[in-house]
Amino acid sequence: MDETLATQIKETAEVNALFNAIKHESEAQVGAIMGPLMGENPEFREYGDEIPGVIAPVIERVNAMSHEERRDRLDELAPEKLAELDEEAQEDDQILPDLPHADAADEIRMRVAPNPNGPWHIGHARMAAVVGTYKELYDGSFVCRFDDTDPETKRPDLGAYDAILDAIDYLGFEPDEVLRASDRLETYYEHARTLIDEGGAYTCSCPADEFSALKNAGEPCPHRDKDIEQVHEEFDSMVAGEYGEGEMVLRVKTDIEHKNPALRDFVAFRIIETPHPREEAAEYRCWPMLDFQSGIDDHLTNISHIIRGIDLQDSAKRQQFVYDYFGWEYPEVIHWGHVQVDAYDVPMSTSTIKELIEEGELDGWDDPRAPTIASLKRRGIRGEAIVEAMTGLGMSTSNVDLAMSTVYANNRDLIDEKTDRAFFVRDSGEHDAIEKSVIDGPAAGHPAVHPNHEDRGNREIPVESAVLVESDDLPPVGERLWLKGYGCVRHTEDGFEYTGDDLDVTREEDVDIVHWVPSDENLDVRLRTMGGDVTGYAEPGVSEYDVGDLLQFVRVGFVRIDNHDEGRSVAYYTHP
Numbered sequence: 314m315d316e317t318l319a320t321q322i323k324e325t326a327e328v329n330a331l332f333n334a335i336k337h338e339s340e341a342q343v344g345a346i347m348g349p350l351m352g353e354n355p356e357f358r359e360y361g362d363e364i365p366g367v368i369a370p371v372i373e374r375v376n377a378m379s380h381e382e383r384r385d386r387l388d389e390l391a392p393e394k395l396a397e398l399d400e401e402a403q404e405d406d407q408i409l410p411d412l413p414h415a416d417a418a419d420e421i422r423m424r425v426a427p428n429p430n431g432p433w434h435i436g437h438a439r440m441a442a443v444v445g446t447y448k449e450l451y452d453g454s455f456v457c458r459f460d461d462t463d464p465e466t467k468r469p470d471l472g473a474y475d476a477i478l479d480a481i482d483y484l485g486f487e488p489d490e491v492l493r494a495s496d497r498l499e500t501y502y503e504h505a506r507t508l509i510d511e512g513g514a515y516t517c518s519c520p521a522d523e524f525s526a527l528k529n530a531g532e533p534c535p536h537r538d539k540d541i542e543q544v545h546e547e548f549d550s551m552v553a554g555e556y557g558e559g560e561m562v563l564r565v566k567t568d569i570e571h572k573n574p575a576l577r578d579f580v581a582f583r584i585i586e587t588p589h590p591r592e593e594a595a596e597y598r599c600w601p602m603l604d605f606q607s608g609i610d611d612h613l614t615n616i617s618h619i620i621r622g623i624d625l626q627d628s629a630k631r632q633q634f635v636y637d638y639f640g641w642e643y644p645e646v647i648h649w650g651h652v653q654v655d656a657y658d659v660p661m662s663t664s665t666i667k668e669l670i671e672e673g674e675l676d677g678w679d680d681p682r683a684p685t686i687a688s689l690k691r692r693g694i695r696g697e698a699i700v701e702a703m704t705g706l707g708m709s710t711s712n713v714d715l716a717m718s719t720v721y722a723n724n725r726d727l728i729d730e731k732t733d734r735a736f737f738v739r740d741s742g743e744h745d746a747i748e749k750s751v752i753d754g755p756a757a758g759h760p761a762v763h764p765n766h767e768d769r770g771n772r773e774i775p776v777e778s779a780v781l782v783e784s785d786d787l788p789p790v791g792e793r794l795w796l797k798g799y800g801c802v803r804h805t806e807d808g809f810e811y812t813g814d815d816l817d818v819t820r821e822e823d824v825d826i827v828h829w830v831p832s833d834e835n836l837d838v839r840l841r842t843m844g845g846d847v848t849g850y851a852e853p854g855v856s857e858y859d860v861g862d863l864l865q866f867v868r869v870g871f872v873r874i875d876n877h878d879e880g881r882s883v884a885y886y887t888h889p
């Protein structure tokens with residue numbers, strides 16, 4: 314091998330070694346370099362035997378460098394390779410796709426537009442998670458607009474406004490602007506009047522079925538060509554509340570022969586006699602339809618990108634007619650599929666959850682059996698675990714399934730290391746707490762506060778005379794059992810006879826390791842789970858934890874302490 318070739322091999326090997334070491338943040342190996350080196354450079358192959366010796370010192374030098382030094386060196390030798398690495402790393406970090414035409418917007422402004430007819434179920438978190446994440450990616454703005462302009466069929470719930478803002482906060486986002494559409498009626502009226510002036514809207518008193526028959530036939534109703542003065546007068550009367558429900562509507566003039574009948578002269582305003590629950594809006598009777606109201610607001614609040622369900626494609630098309638009259642440019646729209654969630658018996662529907670609460674089947678929006686944001690929060694699940702799972706669903710137009718196990722896995726990563734361990738012996742449902750006397754055992758058990766962190770010390774669980782274990786953990790008489798943090802006992806006719814604390818027996822003789830609590834000094838606990846309440850007994854130290862603290866009940870799961878009242882503590886089950 315001549316000098317030139319050797320230099321060439323060394324340089325190529327160095328680039329490969331740097332690339333791999335930076336990519337994996339680990340040391341480069343001669344073996345791992347050889348494959349690509351020969352594959353990409355067939356001219357090296359005849360020297361295959363000599364090459365490891367030639368490149369070994371190069372690899373050694375690379376491995377002696379810090380991460381930063383490796384980056385600098387790669388930038389020097391092959392800047393295009395470093396750029397490739399940075400690009401890959403960025404793609405890995407960013408789960409959501411780029412927004413379409415993001416460069417064309419002065420600022421990325423997106424909105425969540427909840428109907429406050431109830432607090433949020435889990436599915437609602439998706440929009441906030443995605444809009445909040447895009448806000449962070451683009452340094453943009455997050456608008457929360459309550460689309461509360463239907464006081465009757467989607468009647469707003471006064472408590473839901475704050476509950477929704479709390480949910481957004483819990484997910485880790487803060488809206489830059491909060492609007493209530495029911496504060497903005499005068500703005501919608503003003504735009505309706507401009508539309509009337511443009512010849513873009515008319516008042517119509519056709520009974521609904523008659524209009525529908527004409528519309529389906531592609532025929533205009535007799536009101537379509539009224540003069541503008543009369544339309545103004547009648548619209549003013551609508552605003553003044555002079556018509557009853559169904560007597561008069563304001564329609565947007567589109568194309569009465571449009572191939573999609575849903576787009577033909579749709580209703581923009583109608584009369585609703587039921588007063589709005591918000592005092593500020595209680596006097597209004599003439600209400601905009603959602604497509605009109607949200608279309609106007611999206612423009613007036615400079616929304617650059619809208620995310621909307623794939624089933625709502627007609628909304629953009631209807632609103633486009635209004636935008637054309639005003640000469641406005643429509644925001645970018647991204648349609649996505651619906652999200653479904655597994656693991657719950659209660660359907661993810663605001664109206665169903667509301668009914669079950671009213672019927673007393675659920676204790677409230679934060680009942681652990683309810684698929685709601687409030688319940689996840691009360692169970693001790695972190696908002697960021699939900700955001701991560703939601704953004705991980707991507708932006709596909711197909712329906713997607715949110716697996717609660719993903720939320721739980723994310724949350725476990727966040728809490729496991731910090732969360733102390735405790736024992737809880739179940740005594741309801743399939744589990745019975747069985748009392749056994751302890752014979753000749755120590756006066757206390759000392760299980761670790763956290764198995765991975767010796768420095769956090771050990772708990773002290775006093776054992777006066779007897780312990781409780783779960784019935785299915787009890788071995789046959791004559792066999793042994795390891796009481797975690799206490800020692801080994803043999804199950805006899807008299808109870809548990811202590812046999813020592815040499816943990817090797819559990820490995821050599823297949824002795825089960827179980828959790829336990831003292832029978833005389835323990836804490837009554839009601840554990841609220843998605844499958845109903847479980848009662849049992851916790852070790853006494855659990856009473857020292859504050860409301861809101863998390864614990865792992867060993868072999869049961871993570872829990873959040875909810876209260877310590879009335880001689881019985883309550884905990885909410887977080888996840889396994």
Ligand SMILES: [Zn+2]
Pocket residue numbers: 516517518519524534535536537
């Ligand atoms: Zn008509």
